[in-house]
Amino acid sequence: MLDDAIAMTLVVFLVVLRPIEVHWWRGGHLSDQALAALFALRVPLIALLFAWAAGFDAVALLAVMVPAVVLGLLLYRLSLRNAQSRRAREVLHTA
Numbered sequence: 001m002l003d004d005a006i007a008m009t010l011v012v013f014l015v016v017l018r019p020i021e022v023h024w025w026r027g028g029h030l031s032d033q034a035l036a037a038l039f040a041l042r043v044p045l046i047a048l049l050f051a052w053a054a055g056f057d058a059v060a061l062l063a064v065m066v067p068a069v070v071l072g073l074l075l076y077r078l079s080l081r082n083a084q085s086r087r088a089r090e091v092l093h094t095a
Contacts, residue, residue, distance in 0.1 A: 003053065007052050007053035008053060010049050011046055014045060014046055014049075018042070021035060021039075025083065032084050032087060035079070035083050036076050036082075037076060039075060039076075039079045040075045042072075043071050043075060044065060044068040047064050047065060048061075048065060
């Protein structure tokens with residue numbers, strides 16, 4: 001029961017942290033690569049926490065984590081391009 005509460009608390013923390021990360025990125029405290037990595041790592045972490053809270057065995061956990069990691073890697077490239085294009089637009093609008 002306590003493990004489920006810890007896992008769900010971490011999931012909520014990961015979701016709530018996203019706007020803070022974006023604020024730090026806009027303020028220049030996070031690089032584009034760091035923002036993309038944090039976004040991409042969020043997917044496998046949330047999948048792992050949900051699988052852990054659901055009590056999956058090792059095989060089921062692996063079946064959940066492999067697609068989550070692949071999706072995270074794909075999202076890294078997508079979110080990196082998105083962050084770089086947003087940064088370029090912000091530079092153009094402030095210049």
